[in-house]
Amino acid sequence: MNIGVAAHITAAAPGGPRYDAGLSEEERKSAQNGIWLCQTCAKLIDNDPERYPSELLREWKRGAEERAFASVSGATSTLGEGGHSYYSATFLAGELDRLAAEMSETVDQDLERMISAWREGRTGEALGWLSELKARWRAVTPRLKARLLRFEASIGLNATRDTESAKELADEARALAPLENDVRLRAVIAYVESGPGAAIELLSKERDVDSLNLKAGLILETNRAERAEECRSVLDFEGTGLEPNAETFRLRALSYLVSKDLDRAQLEIQKATELGGRWESVRGAAAMIDYLSSLSPAALPDSGAVSWPEPVDWHLLRRDDESLARLRGAARVFEELTASAEDTEEKRMLQAWHLACLANDPEKRGQAHEFCRAILEADPTHYRAVMWAIARGIDVDLGPTEAALKDLVAEGSAEYAHVLALTCRYFASGRADKAVELLDETKPVFEEIRADTLWTFWRAQALTLSGNARAAVALLDDCEPGTRDALREARTVALRALAEEEDDWEPLIRHLESSYEETGDAKFLAGYCELKVQQQDWPYVADRAEELIEKIGTDEAVRLAAIAAYQADRFRFCLKLLDKHRDFFAQRKLPDDLRRVQTFCQSAVGVLPEAIAEAEALVDESPTSPNMLALARLYFSEGDLKSLVVISRRLNEAPYLSSEHRLELSRLVQLEDHRLAASLWRNAVSGSLPDSLVEAAVSLGFQLDLEDELGLLMARMGELASRGEGGIELRNAADIFPFFEERRRQMAELEELYRGGKAPIHIIAEQANRPLSEFYRSVPSRNEGSPAPLVQAPLFIRHGGRASASGFSDALTGRRLNLDVTAVLLAAHLGVLPMVEDAFGSLRIPADLIPALLLMAEKTAHHQPSTIEAYRRIVELAEEGSLRIVDLELGQEHDARLVEELGEYWVAAFEQAREEDGFLLDFLPLSKIDLSGPPSALPEGAEERLVNCRSVLEVLHQHGELSEMAYSRALEKLGEEGRKEPSPATPREGSVLYCDGSTAELLAGAGLLRAACGLFRVCVERRELDEARAALREQEYVRG
Secondary structure, three states: OOEEEEOOOOOOOOOOOOOOOOOOOHHHOHHEEEEEOOOOHHHHHHHHHOOHHHHHHHHHHHHHHHHHHHHHHHHHHHOOOOHHHHHHHHHHHHHHHHHHHHHHHHHHHHHHHHHHHOOOOOOHHHHHHHHHHHHEEEEHOOHHHHHHHHHHHHHHHHOOOOOHHHHHHHHHHHHHHHOOOHHHHHHHHHHHHHOOHHHHHHHHOOOOOOHHHHHHHHHHHOOHHHHHHHHHHHHHOOOOOOOOHHHHHHHHHHHHHOOOOOHHHHHHHHHHHHOOOOOOOHHHHHHHHHHHEEHHHHHOOOOOOOOOOOOOHHEEOOHHHHHHHHHHHHHHHHHHHHHHOOOOOOOOHHHHHHHHHHOOOOHHHHHHHHHHHHHOOOOOOOHHHHHHHHHOOOOOOOOHHHHHHHHHHHOOOHHHHHHHHHHHEEEOOOHHHHHHHHHHHHHHHHOOOOOOHHHHHHHHHHHHHOOHHHHHHHHOOOOOHHHHHHHHHHHHHHHHHHHHHHOOOOHHHHHHHHHHHOOOOOOHHHHHHHHHHHHHOOOOOOHHHHHHHHHHHHHHHHHHHHHHHHHOOOOOHHHHHHHOOOHHOHHOOOHHHHHHHHHHHHHHOOHHHHHHHHHHHHHHHHHHHHHHHHHHHHHHHHOOOHHHHHHHHHHHHOOOHHHHHHHHHHHHHHHHHHHHHHHHHHHHHOOOOOHHHHHHHHHHHHHHOOOOOOHHHHHHHHHHHHHOOOOOOOOHHHHHHHHHHHHHHHHHHHHHHOOOOOOOOOHHHHHHOOOOOHHHHHHHHHHHHOOOOOOOOOOOOOOOOOOOOOOOOOHHHOOOOOOOOHHHHHHHHHHOHHHHHHOOOEOOOOOHHHHHHHHHHHOOOOOHHHHHHHHHHHHHHHHHHOEEEOOOOOOOOOOOHHHHHHHHHHHHHHHHHHHHOOOEOOOOOOOOOOOOOOOOOOOOOOOHHHHOOHHHHHHHOOOOOOOOHHHHHHHOOHHHHHHOOOOOOOOOOEEEEEEEEOOHHHHHHHHHHHHHHHHOEEEEEHHHHHHHHHHHHHHHHOOO
């Protein structure tokens, strides 16, 4: 039996433990200087006098004597005068010890339950229990009292960071149970007072699980990114016999979060949840990891765990199913934690987490707005909510917030975060100059917490937004080299502003590229890719598509990469990207815009049926105008004009279809449904037609034979031309000839290139602005009509370097034949296309052949259908003999200067009209061929022979050939000629009327030619009839 030993409180001799020279020898030997301890404890206190000072030992002694007295006082006071008082007192003392032990066992169990309650956030319940327990305090064993006191100290430290109260409780606990290990509590006190370094030093020799957990957590507090691996090393219990608990796994999860290994972080936090799923710290960490898992890796904070989430750009948010589920789960947890939070600052942080979850959820934006408004109405200085409100454009009145933040600054009680919130408010309201003043005024706030770099970061942005980007760059250049990385994004903002001001983007591009190379931060990769998109440098972005998706890891990165690949004509690569990275999208379903891109790529690589099937399915699911417009373009590519008409009718009824798209559809359907094309055109021009589309609308109006409706547009085009706007220029007639001369020179060069075999026909046609069908159909047809091979332009149909072949080789029959557009056009013109198909089976053609043929047909079609109708009337009248066709020849004696100025046909026609006592119909007053002015001299009596269209109209009207309605209509149809005064000369009934230039077409277009042929003997030169017939044949070919 260990009955204990007597030990000295202060040593009996100099050099001993706790020796006190101020005591006399009798005092050192007295019982007051003695304490009865077990042998182990006696040895322990003498080996560690610093930990066990004399004051502590005397406190122990007093406590032991009080307990001993308490255990016998009640018994002896109730004894009679008999002789059993000693045994009775001993019995009662033992009974009280037994009852105290039983009570302590119950309290011990309750303590574990209250610790769990505290960890679960029920701090009030734990404190209430401690308060109730104080009423039974004397019945609790000293060891348990010590535990309770340390528990109370821990709660207080966590809630108020009051280290003085915590130290008093810790000292009291040590006096009650000197042998109990209180290093963890002392370490936490040291952490609050002096930081993690001092606390880690206290824990250096501890080897229990809880102490190692605390040490690992403190390591993460110091330079987290570099010490995450060290933290995990401390928590590696393999071979130690220690069992990790929930806190161990929670800290491991946070360490992996610091390392940006979210998969391992998720695995570790799941283990923590299994052991301590109701602990507030575990739930909070799990929710935080879930939230951060919904962000791009590029958006993860370098420090791992953060006290509150700062706003993140939309393109750095994940929207796949797993990420959205985690985000919404985190929102529920933060909402629950917010409801149970008792500390005001803790509640604010949890509100910020909850708001971030809602604001990042595409389906919860309404809730986010309501929640943010509620937060700021209750707490206008909630700077975290202010940041999110500004970043997400939440509709909330920030006036009260601005006033409250200004008051904090004026009172000198604003923290740096309040200053930054007010700075953002100034940014958002366009008052960056006020932000500069504010930051200059509050610089000491940042200096006090050694946040000079943060202050520089924000001041540089304020200078940039206030229009002084050059000063911002200078400020950043003056910073210490060690701060450059932290200030890279501020430099990006300043350089972008300078690039926009000076139109010099190279410094910004170099900065973004070097920043990515030096830091590996994917935000810089995304930055310069977005800049290249802005500059439409699609190949640059397409080259980095896979890297962009890997580093950013969001659906927006996939969208940017896919669109760049599509725009760079890398259609197969685009399809590969979209198929490979579907997991980045909710339900693995591409959004509408990327599904449209997918169909365009499918069409481009030759799988048009699959493209149309996908586009039709998209329209069935989501019948929006962009989706239907994409389907319409695919129908056009397939040449399915009937389906194109059907979908175009639906689009014509769409209320928000732009004028540009209506004009596009009108142009596409004009060959199939003229009435629908006209309706689309009318709807386009009746709305707010942009200036840039006026010229196109006028041109299309003429193509659709809607000249009667072009009045307002023509007037508007004239106004734009006078101002040099809308892509329209106002030029003098004399300016046209230099243009024609330059055009003739270019065409001569192109012909020389073609004849020399130095350029393919495709390039020649493009440069000449002529459709290939003109070379392979129109020109050969004209040549066939009037063969003159020595002077007519040739058409090369085979490579001159190839050997001649007689007939087809039998080895070729039955094999797949590939035809380009020129081969198809030539085979069709020669009439051998069906035979080629019979010989080779299905022919492989380019994916864009059908739309190319349709566009050729549109380009070949006459730009004014009214002119075609005029040609048709001319041919009809000529064939029925009402219109005389003449072959004019210039006489031997003629005025050479007149021929040079007006042309030989004019001179020949005038001479013939004068010889027959007739008239020459022309545009008056006359102008030289080169439009440089009137002719220098006219033949004698010319004024008596020259008439204009207005004069012919008046004569027809006077002779009753026209009704009033027909007269008015013809006057309008004559256009500028109808607004001129009748010529001095008037053609006589039955006289000869020669038509020069396009005057016959003008009369036919105004509906006057037949009437004129009845009243006069109207003559046109044969070449005019030939041109009319050629135009009609071309039109029939196009329509056919």
